[in-house]
Amino acid sequence: MNTPLHAYRASLLYFTNDPAFDEHATRWHSDGLLLVQDGKIRAAGDYAELSASLPPEAVTEDLRGKILCPGFIDTHVHYPQTDIIGSPAPGLLPWLDNYTFPAERRFQQPEHAAEVADFFLAELLRNGTTSAAVYCTVHPQSVDAFFAASHARNLRMVAGKCLMDRHAPDFLRDTAESGVRESEALIGRWHNKGRQHYAITVRFAPTSTHEQMKLAGELAAQYPDTYIQTHVAENTDEVKWVKELYPDARSYLDVYDGYGLMRQRALYAHCIWLDDQDRARMAATQSAATLCPTSNLFLGSGLFDFARADAARLPLSVATDVGGGTSFSMLQTMNELYKVARMGGTYLPAQRMFYLATLGGARALQLEGTIGSFTPGCDADFIVLDPQATPLLARRSATTENLEEQLFALAILGDDRAVAATYSAGVRVHQR
Template sequence: MNTSVQAYRASLLHFSGDPAFDEHATRWHGDGLLIVADGKIVAAGDYDQLIASLPAGTEVQDYRGKILTPGFIDTHVHYPQTDIIGSPAPGLLPWLNTYTFPAERRFESGEHAAEVADFFLAELLRNGTTTAAVYCTVHPQSVDAFFNRSSALNLRMVAGKCLMDRNAPDFLRDTAESGARESEELIKRWHNKGRQHYAITVRFAPTSTHAQMKLAGELASQYRDTYIQTHVAENTDEVKWVKELFPDSRSYLDVYDQYGLMRERALYAHCIWLDDADRARMAATQSVATVCPTSNLFLGSGLFDFAGADRLHMPVSIATDVGGGTSFSMLQTMNELYKVGRMGGTHLSAQRMFYLATLGGARALQLEGTIGNFAAGCDADFIVLDPQATPLLARRSATTDNLEEQLFALAILGDDRAIAATYSAGKQVHQR
């Protein structure tokens, strides 16, 4: 038997572009074959056309009745907030002070950080998420614990230490100098080591002084292939606060722009309260909006403007934002994303939502060709979706007339139970 090549028979779904702008972007093979070797995609296409290319003795894993799609990519999530998901608060700022900051204090302990990281990564995989852009805490040991656990599983992850030297409890503050020094040490230790990538992580503008923002911008300029991640324009109270702290900036987004923090690989969570000048600037710099619908609804922050973003070709991806977000499931996130779109007058197709969760996330991370679809040479990060996972989903799936209806049913009715299996670099890392 040939064990160096793995083959999987199922329906295959992936994308070559954004279905909102390219009507031929969806790649669908009703009876498909995915061929994998050495953790990479060899080929993906119709079973009848590819079966003869398999080496003699290759066993074919039979997933007929299920759908293989690239692993989901969550572009904004906080692993230290795992234990405070579903905490009651009247808004973003009280929620931070009451729950988030005390929870993050516990990450002074590397042992605690490692235990949470183990649970967090298992939860991502259970929900079909194979790559995420992750916030750690201000403590460098929280980053080391996360990357140690992620690299042990050979997952492709982006993460970084929060920079915050003001407007936070004493126990969570660094200094401009110590934050920059520790970030640089972590970049050298982890960035591009195996499948790990570092993100320069400004918590959000209110918790960083001018000096810290300046040093973060210098790091971003020096290490051009690192990521940048932060929050912007999530909540009206926060926007007002930023205006008071940075009166010389045209807008909240402009604060970051002035410090050189807008470029490719820059991930901006929320982006709700932007104007067209902001959106045009996002497009011009290829900075990405990471839209977090479950969090925005839970905290009452507002509704993302899809029409405004699309009009100016502002890059967009989707994210869970746990623990302000209420689910690790990207399917549940699509459910809420669809409703946020409808409230703003936009109908998001299921195909576009699945694109945003796969190739759209890869493009946000500048990793197209590495993850996010089934092109030859991509990492074999993929999931097995089960349209019969629950009685209701099975009943609805039986009456769907086309691909769009089937994917829409999965997005609206699906959750972690719809993930039959998760594979990372060709290895099964979760089975339901």
């Protein structure tokens, strides 16, 4: 491509590991320089060290007072639920019946799917999210619409068609055979096309028959570099239902394991009501937990157990889970994540929350070295955070005494207004 070298002067934040297990994981350059060329990170470091070697043709942007960090990675979100965010319900299952399923019916219309996909992606970028693992509906056209919109913007996204052949309205059911056949056709059209990746998407165990689960596992084995995404152990009523439907399985998670659906690139949303054997199995297979604090609180599902997850070294990432989740903002999601942890007796430092929203997400997606960091060679997906975005945030930022306090203020007080700009593959795709 040979585009000009771009140099951004600002404070830089990124991670090389999980700060919970590595005290040297945080990389912070208070006066830093980020070098970007041809959509990739070329270097990141102190301004004093890198500026002297800048070529005269470099395009320099002075963003002092701002913080650059890798774009947020949302590892579990439903784009067809954009229009039902903030809908009232006494729990998960009635929320699905009364709001989710009727909304998803409209995605059989390609024009509607395309319009929602456009809005959804713009909302992600406005909130600093540059990559996401996205659920579409049962309709293949909903997947085509989403990937077409993402590909046109050159975003790195993971998405897939829901597989659901029972316990759903007739208008949202496929069959075991048609669901997998349509999924395979979508893999052929979209997987690894540009920056798009396909996820074999079992809605959740209750909405798939044994035959569909079996075929999904076979498809996952046939295409090992695709993703797998589903829900597990979100709600006690759901767990009880799964036990009735799959009485021979040791646990809810064991249902998926029995069909070959646990491996690297497998994303399991919620993971609240797991036991230690489940957690050990997730760690052994490198299946990742995607934590959804805003939806867990909104639907009254429960509190994620950080202490037991960390004891098992369970791979963790964080997600908004819109529309059960109540905000597209990963900063607001960190706010709720912190509270969920505190209610369970765990203290989450801000640096770990920012790790979970960046490199943690990249690791869950097995994309470390591609996104989620400022390591040379990574995609130049990054955001510009403004600690003075609101009067209150500015006032609090003025009195912070160290990096942890500043990041904590952003996580607790920040929202979409704190995202001054979003860049994808080196191109500015949002400007506040």
